[in-house]
Amino acid sequence: MRSISFNQIQSKNPLTNMYLGSFLLAISIFDVLIYAFFNTNILSFLPSKLSTFLPLVLGFIGLGIIRMEYSGIAILDKLNKNINTNNFNALLTLLIIFAFIKATPPSLSWMIFDANISGDTKEACTGTGACWTYIKVWFKRFMYGMYPNDLHWRINSAFILVIALGFVGYFFKENMKKYLALYYVIIYPIIAFLIIYYLISGGSFGLVWVETGAWGGLSLTFIVSFFCLIFCFPLGMILALGRRSNLPAVRYISVGYIEFWRGVPLITVLFMSSVMFPMFLPEDFFMDKLVRVIIAITLFEAAYCAEVIRGGLQALPRGQYDAAKSLGMGYWKMHIFVILPQALKLVIPGIANTFLALVKDTPLIFVVGLAEIAGMLALAKTNPKWLGFAMEGYIFAAIIFWIICYAMSKYSYNLENKYKTER
Amino acid sequence: MSDPIIKIENMNKWFGDFQVLKNIDLSVEKNKKIVVCGPSGSGKSTLIRCINRLEEHQEGTITVDGTELSENTKNIEAIRAEVGMVFQQFNLFPHLSILDNCTLAPIWVKKMPKAKAEELALEHLNRVQISDQAQKFPGQLSGGQQQRAAIARALCMEPKIMLFDEPTSALDPEMIKEVLDAMVNLAKAGMTMIVVTHEMGFAKEVADEVIFMDEGMIVEKAETKEFFANPKNDRTKLFLSQIL
Numbered sequence: 001m002r003s004i005s006f007n008q009i010q011s012k013n014p015l016t017n018m019y020l021g022s023f024l025l026a027i028s029i030f031d032v033l034i035y036a037f038f039n040t041n042i043l044s045f046l047p048s049k050l051s052t053f054l055p056l057v058l059g060f061i062g063l064g065i066i067r068m069e070y071s072g073i074a075i076l077d078k079l080n081k082n083i084n085t086n087n088f089n090a091l092l093t094l095l096i097i098f099a100f101i102k103a104t105p106p107s108l109s110w111m112i113f114d115a116n117i118s119g120d121t122k123e124a125c126t127g128t129g130a131c132w133t134y135i136k137v138w139f140k141r142f143m144y145g146m147y148p149n150d151l152h153w154r155i156n157s158a159f160i161l162v163i164a165l166g167f168v169g170y171f172f173k174e175n176m177k178k179y180l181a182l183y184y185v186i187i188y189p190i191i192a193f194l195i196i197y198y199l200i201s202g203g204s205f206g207l208v209w210v211e212t213g214a215w216g217g218l219s220l221t222f223i224v225s226f227f228c229l230i231f232c233f234p235l236g237m238i239l240a241l242g243r244r245s246n247l248p249a250v251r252y253i254s255v256g257y258i259e260f261w262r263g264v265p266l267i268t269v270l271f272m273s274s275v276m277f278p279m280f281l282p283e284d285f286f287m288d289k290l291v292r293v294i295i296a297i298t299l300f301e302a303a304y305c306a307e308v309i310r311g312g313l314q315a316l317p318r319g320q321y322d323a324a325k326s327l328g329m330g331y332w333k334m335h336i337f338v339i340l341p342q343a344l345k346l347v348i349p350g351i352a353n354t355f356l357a358l359v360k361d362t363p364l365i366f367v368v369g370l371a372e373i374a375g376m377l378a379l380a381k382t383n384p385k386w387l388g389f390a391m392e393g394y395i396f397a398a399i400i401f402w403i404i405c406y407a408m409s410k411y412s413y414n415l416e417n418k419y420k421t422e423r
Numbered sequence: 424m425s426d427p428i429i430k431i432e433n434m435n436k437w438f439g440d441f442q443v444l445k446n447i448d449l450s451v452e453k454n455k456k457i458v459v460c461g462p463s464g465s466g467k468s469t470l471i472r473c474i475n476r477l478e479e480h481q482e483g484t485i486t487v488d489g490t491e492l493s494e495n496t497k498n499i500e501a502i503r504a505e506v507g508m509v510f511q512q513f514n515l516f517p518h519l520s521i522l523d524n525c526t527l528a529p530i531w532v533k534k535m536p537k538a539k540a541e542e543l544a545l546e547h548l549n550r551v552q553i554s555d556q557a558q559k560f561p562g563q564l565s566g567g568q569q570q571r572a573a574i575a576r577a578l579c580m581e582p583k584i585m586l587f588d589e590p591t592s593a594l595d596p597e598m599i600k601e602v603l604d605a606m607v608n609l610a611k612a613g614m615t616m617i618v619v620t621h622e623m624g625f626a627k628e629v630a631d632e633v634i635f636m637d638e639g640m641i642v643e644k645a646e647t648k649e650f651f652a653n654p655k656n657d658r659t660k661l662f663l664s665q666i667l
Contacts, residue, residue, distance in 0.1 A: 322477050323514035323573075327528035327580060328504030337527055341518050419518070 017065050018076060024062030028055035029097065036101050056094060063090040122386055134389040135396050138380050142373055142396070145216015151208065155219050158199040162192045162226070189230050196223060212290040213369070218400060220372040224294055225359045231298040232358070233351070236305025237344075241335065243310055254306070261303035267364055269296045274368035293365050301358050308350035312343035345419045352412035356405050373397055426489075428453045428584060428615055429474060434483030436469065443469050444480070445639045453583075456616045458626040458647075461636035462662065467619040468511075470636070471586045474617070475506040488583060504532055507577030511589040513569040515561035521548065521572045522557040525579045533580070540579070547575040551605040567598030571605050578609075585609065587618040623667060627651060635659045 032055050035041055043051040063084050071077055083093040114129030117136060125131035135142070144152050165188060169180055200223075203209035215223070242254030261269075273296035274289055281287070316339060324334040344351075363374035371379055377393040380386060427450035436444040443466045451457055459467045472478040473485060476492050476499055485492045487502055516524050525544035529535040535543070548554040551571035553564075561569055570590055577585060587606065591599045603625050610616055610629040620626070626633055626647060633650040635643040635658075643650070643659045651667075654660045 317512075317514075319510055319512050319514035320516065322472075322508075323510065323516070325477060326475055326503055326506070326508035326510075327576070328500045328532045329528060330500045333531050337531060338516055342516070345518065 017068065018071065018073070021062045021064070021066030024058045024065065026062075028057075028059035028062065028094070029101070031055045031058075032098050032101050036105050055098070056091075059094045060087075060090060063094070130392050130395075131389050132392065134380075134386055134392050138376075138386070138393075141217060141380065142376050143217045144219055145371055145376060146214040147210060147216065147219070148208075148214070151202075151210065154199050154202065154207065158195050159219070159222065161195050161199075165191060165195075184230075185234050189227070192226070192230075212288050215290065216371040217376050218373045220365075220370060221359070221362050221404075224290075224297065224362050224365060224370075224372065227294045228297045228301060228358055228362075229355055231294075232301040232305050235298065235302035237309055237340070239302060239306035240309035240313060243306065244313060258303045258306050261300050262307070264300075266297070266300055266361055267367055269300050270364060270368050272296070289368065290370060293368060293370060297358070297361070297365075301354065301361075304354050304357075305351065308347050308354055309343065311350060312345075312347035313339065315346050316342055345416075348412055348416050348419075352409055356408055359404060359408070360401060373400060427451055428488055429617075430484075430486040431474075432484045432486075434473070434480050434485060436466075436473065436478065436480045436482075443639050444473070447483070447641060449634070449641065449644075451584075451615065451617065453615055454613050455631045456610050456614075456629050457618070457632050457634060458630040459617065459619045459634045459636060460621060460623070460626070460662070460666075461642075465636040466639040467636050468588050471508075471588055471617055471619055474584075474586060475503045475508055477508075500532070504528075504580050505583045507580055507582035507585045509570070509573050509577055509585070509587045509590050511592050513561070513566070513573045513593070515569055515573055515576070517561050520558055520560055521553070521564070524561070524572065525576045528576075529579050543581075544575070544579050547578045548572070550578070550608070551575050552601075565598060566594045567601045570594060570598075570602045574602075574605055574609070584615045584617070587616065587620065589619050589621070591620065591622060621666065623651075623663075635662065637662075 031042060041051060043054055045051075046054065064087065066076060067080055067084050067090070071080075084090050110129045112129070114127040115132055116125045116127050116129070117132040118124055119133050120137050122131075122134075124133050140149060140152070144155055147155060168188075169183060172180055172183075198204060199207070200215070201210060201212070239254050239258060242250045243258065245251050245254070270293060273292040277292060278287075320338055320342065321334065324338040329338070362372055365372060366375035366378060374397050377390075377397055381390040381393055429449070429451040431447050431449040434444060434447040435442065447470060449470075459470065461467050469478055473480050473492075474487060476485075479494070480492075488505060490502055492499070492502065515521075516527070519527060522541060522544055525548065526537065526540040529540040529543060530537055545554050545557060548557055551574055553568050553571050553575070556564055556568060556572070561572070564572065574590075590606065591602050594602060599622070603622060606616075606618070606625065607629055616629075618625070618630075630647045633645060633647050634641055635650070635654075635656070637658050643654065643656045645655075650659075651663070654663055
């Protein structure tokens, strides 16, 4: 066995090699699987150290044998190219596979087999696994915060309306297309604000007034993210253009703004907006805390947006500016029709990045007493009747945030592909 | 003779401390074709970029179609709309189709109705023989096709003057001819043209005058036949001996 080098075997008979290698690999994975799921060590007859490392050794040799330049078998070639390029990678591959197999049974049993979901008190959770009863009981709170239970339809219908209006742009006729930007930048935010104001806040049209302090949960996450996103983008665009302006006053104001907001932590901005800011306002002037928070986050994130967009502006060759100017376009026409469409297309990944960060920054509004989904979790986990279920809550929130963020990043990939015109 | 459409008097320009253009005097009459040649770095491109004020000059005067170009020129866009320009790197707008490239400025700068602008664009695309590519994007076209599209785009503004900044320098050799053909056709149609180029064949065929520049100065300016037959300046002779 020693005298024969692997390479020789491979060049002579790839098929035998493949069977032998996959067999060894299969044995090693099988052994770990059995051990992980049934807690029986089929190699227990061997000395303890050997029985622990034997799967690794067998798998390693197996991967070594099936590693070859080209076999003609699609799966094998893909495997070799991606996870089995050399000894070190083979070892890492095995370790990851084994760790994954090892971790599967306990996490599965915690999340599913030993978990409870029935009942509606803490006592219903008798298993050793997760207590999903907790999530079930608190679900409405996590979604709607302290908003009165019988008024939840108002939040739901407001969201459905706002989302539906968001799709209106798709149905614009060809000759209306030029108003698309106008619609999304100015008209849509105003309508959305009015819908949310009249439907969720209430106070008129026979609807009961619900103060913003009672809003919360996932719906508040959506409201804050939504308004911050649609306002910070145009503001960032203006700042980016301002920073590149030839007019010194405009340029220095933009630079000053961007550097100021990028230099302060969001949490202090939120504190200022809710605690300090009202002190500077006249007595009879009232601005809701939620509105102040949204403005604060918008101003903060606009500075980041501005720098991302500026990156795109700088990536454009000077020839594009020259060409637009030589056709007689002024500053605004040049930017609206030639520069910004290209620059914004370039910065879609960066903008998506900023927006994702914004959504994940919204839990910070808890520090000023607004409880969106993570804030509601923090409240729920300290409820005396439901102590000790922080883990379930955070896993739940993590899944929700992941779904939101994954949807956003998927959407940004789609946009990138949609506007790809090079070749 | 009519008044010159472009008149440059005693113009100087600096990039920082470096003087790129020295005492330029030039006047171009309507329907004339001028070819500007000279070694690289001699200021040819800068000169024609000054004519539509993509570069600003510091001293002297430039008058285009009766309007003097200066910092106080209010409607520089209006002048640029009358002066078409074709660039070495084509500079088509990559996010727009060829047709949209051509109609963008007529629609938004000249306020032309869309249907009329498209008709005009197709006419000019036809003139440079790429009307069949109208719906494609610039990235899908060859260099020669892109440059012809750029010429059509400039023509769609119906300019009085066309400036060409080394239009064939970035092209593969076999594509140069199709672009030059389009330019020759344009010249024959009576357009006022200033062309920076090294294509001496083109100069001989269409130019009324040839200007030779070196180190920011106009070294020699002569009628085409005279320029090639009896160059006066030694520097011109050397240049011609190397390029021909």
